[in-house]
Amino acid sequence: MTTADSATLLRDIPVSSQLLPESVLYQVLRTRESLVLDDAATEAAFATDLYILEHHARSILCLPLMNQAKLVGALYLENNLTARVFSPDRMAVLKLVASQAAISLENARLYREVAERERRYREVQAELSHANRVATMGQLVASIAHEVNQPIAAAILNANAAQRWLNAQPPELEEVRHVLSRLILDANRAADVLGRIRQHIRKAPRQKGPVDINAAIGEMIEFTRSQIMKNGVVLHTQFMDGLPLIEGDRVELQQVLLNLIMNALEAMSGTAQAERQLQISVVPGDEGYLLVSVADSGPGFPVDNTDQVFTSFYTTKPTGLGLGLSICRSIIEAHGGRLWAGANQPCGATVQFTLPVIQEGELSASA
Secondary structure, eight states, X not given: OOSSOXXXXXXXXXXXTTTSOHHHHHHHHHHOSXXXXXXXGGOTTTTTOHHHHHHTOOEEEEEEEEETTEEEEEEEEEESSOSSOOOHHHHHHHHHHHHHHHHHHHHHHHHHHHHHHHHHXXXXXXXHHHHHHHHHHHTTHHHHHHXXXXXXXXXXXXXXXXXXXXXXXXXXXXXHHHHHHHHHHHHHHHHHHHHHHXXXXXXXXXXXXEEOHHHHHHHHHHHHHXXXXXXTOEEEEEEOTTOOOEEEEHHHHHHHHHHHHHHHHHHGGGSOXXXXXXXXXXXXXXXXXXXEEEEEOSSOOSSSOXXXXXXXXXXXXXXXXXXXXXXXXXXXXXXXXXXXXXXXXXXXXXXXXXXXXXXXXXHHHHO
């Protein structure tokens, strides 16, 4: 600082003898006491400092920045024109400034730490969400194989039939056309199944847009239908026509439904087959929200406080990680909704969540 002009520079560079007298700074950092040099060139302890020699610094003030007895930095001021610049009155003002600067620096450091932790939390949450999605898909391997094998087997039969019609004398070209049409449909069915699997397993950034929740849930029901049938579960659905669209990531929302359906099927595995009931419904909830429910007739939650099942790493499964429901809640909350669990009557468990609908003005704006 000089009497002619002053400037404030913010630079993230290491301390060096080119910026300030290191001997002054290190003494203040070591003793944590203010240091005032009325005329640095005449101070024997500092007169040989390279910075003071090269810049002809005269009045120097260096204050430790303390916050709750913790050293967070130092305030360095100099005047290379005049001696004895830093009078007691100026010192009092500068000490107040230094106190406020220390608090600001510490707050900035804490803010950076919080921001970094939030960033790392989001990364970990994304990794866990993907891992949970893959783990849930792993439970569907048998069902997926069945779904893919059916259209492939049908395609092979149709191809053989087409070959026979072509070998007929004369060739039955009209029959061949019909068979080839069915073969194309079967191949597309297999491709659709594989496409859905790839969509749910792939690791991709969130893509929000208008979602028909009835259609999204319907796809998950079709996706798990063979698994539902294999477990001897009777499925009941309640979908209302004309429901408004919601704003969300279709794959993430379907991940929630897939997780809840697979949890329900697993919960009912120990129940008598004649009593296995799965109810999935979508109805209007509170104003501006849709309410989605997945209810089963299993043994219900093993805890009195059902909110505990959403705690990360809480699980009653021998091979479970305890992340599925926690991640489901995170996904729903990220969509502006709420997810909770309760008992199903007369037995079983119910998991419900809400999703905000797109208001008419918002829909036209997004369109």
